[in-house]
Amino acid sequence: MNSSDSEIVASIMQSSGYHRVEQPENANVLMFNTCAVRENAEQKVWERLKKIKSMLDHHPDRRWRQRASVGVLGCMAERLKKKLLETDRLVDFVAGPDAYRDIPNLLNTVESGQKAMNVQLSLDETYADVAPVRYDGNGISAYISIMRGCNNMCSYCVVPFTRGRERSRTLESIVNEVKDLSAKGYREITLLGQNVNSYWDQTFSEGSVLCPKRIRAGYVSYPGFNNIYKSRHGSGARFIDLLDQVSAVDSRIRIRFTSPHPKDFPPQLLQLIAERPNLCKSLHMPAQSGSTSVLARMRRGYTREAYMQLIEEAQKTIPGLSISTDIITGFCGETEEEHQETLSLLEEVKFYQAFMYAYSERSHTHAKHNMPDDVPQEIKSRRLQEIIDTFRKNAAESCLNELGKEHVVLIDGPSKRSSPEMPQLVGRTCTNKLCVWDVKSDELNLSLAPGDYVKVKVLDANAATLKVQPLTKLNA
Structure with a gap:
């Protein structure tokens, strides 16, 4: 999401007469687009800001030092606000995730010698009309932000307070962006949102020329999952309608999406993913914990049993599916027994990828105000290492099942x-597994280029990479 937001900021800046430079010492505006979900992410930003200040203080051009402005954007700007502006002259302006359009005005204020801030959250800002400047793209893969904000109010999570409430772009604007990327030759699109599969275009009606067959009047979640935020019902286009449309634009374009919530995987959505070859067969399903009692304290809206039922149905519906997850350890009041339940979940599901963290307390959250952060750091660290070790063991065992299999990459x-001496190519399967192979001097290898599809056979595997042999170049 930060990469996608940075492309939006680049577009806004370019429209205001700015251009991008590659080195910070050549810029007179330096901006950090930030995350506030975990304390470690914020610490990295503070360290980078200190390095930039040192660079500015020691730059040989005094006039450049005086006109260079430093800004912090995104969630950290929203969360810390004035603290950033008040800390040892590190930052000149801050802009929250809904205030990117105002950055040129903030810079005008800074140029007049004042600090500047806009962290106003919006109920309707989606930047749908801003065409991203894809500076860092490879011309093959692109991000499309389809919705912003989150209504889930998990007890540990600061996102609803830094990103605001859910609001979605119109289905038509997203389909048009996919068509534009198709015309430019892109071959993979990742749909983005803080809670991407909660997408809801409330302006959409059955009278539209788009997807009249799949439009449904009510909200459908997976059985056994609850919403704390109740205002989800009403007519409009849902995530299944969006996937139906974007996957039909160009069969040569793979469609991925992140980051979803498990509650918004109704059986009909799983069936659509199974039916459409270009809807990737890899799903991110954040579990956060394997303990029903911890999940209740986290206000996740489901039990371990409901989560496992979803996993089993997804695997049954979508053959060859790979599933990734998020895990938080050391949450408020977590006992050793509850920790063991998380380890057993990892053993049972055998995720192909996992993002694993120790709990860090965030301001404004329900947990901060109502639950003591009472698991000692040394216990958090030990449990996190056990989770990492368990995940890696199962991932390594799962890799053995890949030997001899064929995939489209x-x-x-x-x-x-x-290197010139040992050239290699890299790509991904539709299950999001990284594949690498040596480029040999044969007709097939020499004909392959970025953006091509190729059928491969797995020769070797580890938890991160499949070593493969290319078999056939494909048209799609």
């Missing part, structure tokens, strides 16, 4: 270890 380009 979309080529991204040279691998990070590629």
Whole structure:
């Protein structure tokens, strides 16, 4: 999401007469687009800000030092607000995630010698009319932000307070952006949102020329999952309608999406993913914990049993599905027994990828105000390492099942270890597994290029990478 937001900021800046430079010492505006979900992410930003200040203080051009402005954007700006402006002259302006359009005005204020801030959250800002400047793209993969904000109010999470309430772009604007990317030759699109599968275009009606067959009047969640935020019912286009439309634009374009909530995977959505070849067969299903009692304290809206039922149905409906997850350990009041339940969940599901963290207390959240952060840091660290070790063990075992299998890979380009002496290509399967192979001097290898689809056979595997042999170049 930060990458996508940065492309929006780049577009706004470019429209205001700015242009991008590659080195910070050549810029007179330096902006950090930030995350506030975990304390560690914020600490990295503070360290970078200090380094930039040192660079400014020691720059040989005194006039440049005086005119260079530093801004903090996004969630950290929203959360810390004035603290950023007041801390040892590190920051000149801050802009929250709904205030990117105002950055040129904030810079005008800074140029007059004042600090500037806009962290106003919006109920309707989606930047749907801003065409992103895809500076860092490879011309193959692109992000499309389809909705912003979150209504889930999980007890540990600051996102609803830094990103605001859910609001979605119109279905038509997203479909048109996919068509534009298709015309430009893109081959993979990732749909983005804080709670991406809660997408809801409330302006959509059955009279539209788009997807009249799948439009449904009510909200459908997966059985056994509850919403704390109740205002989800009413007519409009839902996530299944959006996937139906964007996947039909161009069968050569793979469609991924992140980050979803497990509650918004109704059986009909799983069935659509199974039916459409270009809807990728990899799903991110954040569990957060394997303990029903911890999930209740987290206000996740489901039990372990409901989560496992969803996993089982998804695997049954979508053959070959790969599932990734998020895990938080050391949440308020977590006992050793509850920790063991999380380890057993990892053993049972065998996720192909997991993002694993120790709980860090966030201001404004329900947990901060109502629950003591009472798991000692040394216990959090030990439990986190056990979770990481359990995940890696199961991931390594699962890799053995890949040997000899064939996959269709979309080529991204040279691998990070590629060299003129030992060239390598890298790409991903529709299950989001990274594949690498040596480029040999044969007709097939020499004909392959970024953006091509190629059928491969798995020769070797570890938890991160499949070593493959290309078999056939494909048209799609």
